[in-house]
Amino acid sequence: MLKDCKHxxxxxxxxxxxxxxxxxxxxxxxxxxxxxxxDNITEDNxxxxxxxxxxxxxxxxxxxxxTEAVVPGFDHYFIPAVFNTTDMKWQHGLMLEALxxxxxxxxxxxxxxxxxxxxxxxxxxxxxxxxxVVAPEMVPHYINMMDKLYQTPYIYIEYSGTxxxxxxxxMVRENASHSHVIYGGGITSKEEAREMAQYSDTIxxxxxxxxxxxxxxRTIIK
Amino acid sequence: MLKDCKHxxxxxxxxxxxxxxxxxxxxxxxxxxxxxxxDNITEDNxxxxxxxxxxxxxxxxxxxxxTEAVVPGFDHYFIPAVFNTTDMKWQHGLMLEALxxxxxxxxxxxxxxxxxxxxxxxxxxxxxxxxxVVAPEMVPHYINMMDKLYQTPYIYIEYSGTxxxxxxxxMVRENASHSHVIYGGGITSKEEAREMAQYSDTIxxxxxxxxxxxxxxRTIIK
Numbered sequence: 001m002l003k004d005c006k007h008x009x010x011x012x013x014x015x016x017x018x019x020x021x022x023x024x025x026x027x028x029x030x031x032x033x034x035x036x037x038x039d040n041i042t043e044d045n046x047x048x049x050x051x052x053x054x055x056x057x058x059x060x061x062x063x064x065x066x067t068e069a070v071v072p073g074f075d076h077y078f079i080p081a082v083f084n085t086t087d088m089k090w091q092h093g094l095m096l097e098a099l100x101x102x103x104x105x106x107x108x109x110x111x112x113x114x115x116x117x118x119x120x121x122x123x124x125x126x127x128x129x130x131x132x133v134v135a136p137e138m139v140p141h142y143i144n145m146m147d148k149l150y151q152t153p154y155i156y157i158e159y160s161g162t163x164x165x166x167x168x169x170x171m172v173r174e175n176a177s178h179s180h181v182i183y184g185g186g187i188t189s190k191e192e193a194r195e196m197a198q199y200s201d202t203i204x205x206x207x208x209x210x211x212x213x214x215x216x217x218r219t220i221i222k
Numbered sequence: 223m224l225k226d227c228k229h230x231x232x233x234x235x236x237x238x239x240x241x242x243x244x245x246x247x248x249x250x251x252x253x254x255x256x257x258x259x260x261d262n263i264t265e266d267n268x269x270x271x272x273x274x275x276x277x278x279x280x281x282x283x284x285x286x287x288x289t290e291a292v293v294p295g296f297d298h299y300f301i302p303a304v305f306n307t308t309d310m311k312w313q314h315g316l317m318l319e320a321l322x323x324x325x326x327x328x329x330x331x332x333x334x335x336x337x338x339x340x341x342x343x344x345x346x347x348x349x350x351x352x353x354x355v356v357a358p359e360m361v362p363h364y365i366n367m368m369d370k371l372y373q374t375p376y377i378y379i380e381y382s383g384t385x386x387x388x389x390x391x392x393m394v395r396e397n398a399s400h401s402h403v404i405y406g407g408g409i410t411s412k413e414e415a416r417e418m419a420q421y422s423d424t425i426x427x428x429x430x431x432x433x434x435x436x437x438x439x440r441t442i443i444k
C-alpha cells in the first residue's frame with residue numbers, strides 16, 4: 001500500500017486530536033494515514049479513531065501493535081517485525097501468536113510485514129521492543145541483509161521522536177536497491193521533510209501533528 | 223540457484239567419503255550439490271571437499287554455518303536463518319557479524335538466504351540453533367508468515383536425520399504459494415523421495431549417502 005506514498009501521517013489512537021485538526025490532516029495532500037502507536041492502544045481508541053478518519057476519503061491503514069486492538073475495516077494492515085531486537089518475540093514471536101489467533105480472518109492481500117530498524121535507543125518503541133543499538137557502521141550490513149538476503153518489501157528506519165542522521169540515511173539509500181525505504185522520526189518542517197525524502201521512498205510524520213497541525217501540513221512535499 | 227532443482231545432495235565436510243562414492247554422487251542425475259553441516263566445519267575440510275567436487279561439472283553451493291569456513295569458488299552461497307529459534311543469534315545475529323566481516327567481499331547475486339524451520343527437536347541442528355518446538359497446528363502460521371508476510375524466496379523444512387511427517391508437509395504445500403519449498407530429512411528410498419517431492423519443490427538427500435551411495439542414487443527421481 002505504501003509503494004506509491006511519498007508522505008504519510010501517523011496518528012496515535014492514544015492521543016487526543018480535535019475534529020478541526022483531524023479534518024485538516026485528512027483533507028490534506030498526504031498520501032495515506034497510518035493508525036498506530038506504542039502504548040495504551042485499545043480496541044476502543046482504535047475503533048474511535050478509525051471511525052473519525054473514515055469520514056474522509058484518504059486511505060487508512062492500521063499498524064498492529066496489540067492483538068487486543070485488531071479492528072476490521074481498514075484499507076490495509078501492517079505487522080511490525082523489529083530486525084534489531086534482542087528478543088525473538090519482537091521479530092516474530094508475537095506475530096505467530098497473532099496469526100494463530102486471527103490468521104483465519106486475514107486476507108493476506110491486505111496485510112504487509114513492516115520490517116523495522118529502530119535507530120533511537122531513547123524512544124519508547126526501542127525499549128518496548130528490547131532493541132539492540134545499531135552503530136552507524138552496522139547500518140549497511142542491516143540494509144544489505146534485509147534488502148538482498150531477506151528481500152523484504154519494506155525497510156522502515158524509525159527514529160521515533162528525534163530527527164535522524166542524514167549520514168545514516170544516506171547509507172540506507174545507497175545500500176537499499178530492492179526494498180521500499182520508509183523514514184520516520186522528528187520531521188517538523190518542510191526542510192526536514194525534503195532532506196529525509198532524498199534518502200527514502202516514504203516519509204512518515206507523526207508527533208508534530210499533536211504540537212501544531214499547521215506545521216505538520218507544511219511537511220507535505222510533492 | 224535452487225529454483226530449478228528437484229533433487230540436491232548435501233555433503234558434510236566433516237564426514238568421510240571415498241573417491242568412488244563421491245564420483246557416483248557427482249556424476250549422477252542430481253541437480254546440485256550443497257556442502258554444509260552442523261559440527262566440525264573448518265576451512266580445511268570445506269576447501270578439501272570443494273576441490274574434490276570441483277573435478278565434476280555439477281553445480282556446487284556452500285551453506286555457510288561457520289564464519290571460519292567461508293571459502294571462495296562456489297557457484298552459490300546460502301546463509302541460514304532459523305525462523306523457529308529462541309535466540310536472535312540464529313535468526314540473523316551471526317549473519318550480521320558475518321556481513322560485518324565479509325560483506326565487502328560478497329557478490330549478493332551469488333548469495334541467498336536459506337530460511338529454515340527445523341522440525342525435529344532431536345537433531346543436532348535444532349539443539350545448536352536453540353530451536354522452539356513447532357507443533358503441527360502452528361505449521362500453517364509459520365508458512366503463511368514466511369510465504370506471505372516475509373515473502374522469503376525459500377522455505378526449508380528440515381527434519382535432519384529423521385523422515386518427516388507427510389501430514390505436516392501437506393500443510394506446508396497447501397499454505398506456501400510464493401516461497402520455493404525445500405524438504406530435507408531421512409530420505410532413504412525412491413518411495414520416500416517421491417512422497418516428499420509431492421509436497422516440496424526441492425528434496426535434499428544427505429545422510430544416506432554415507433550409509434550407502436547406491437541407496438542414495440535411487441532417491442533421484444525425475
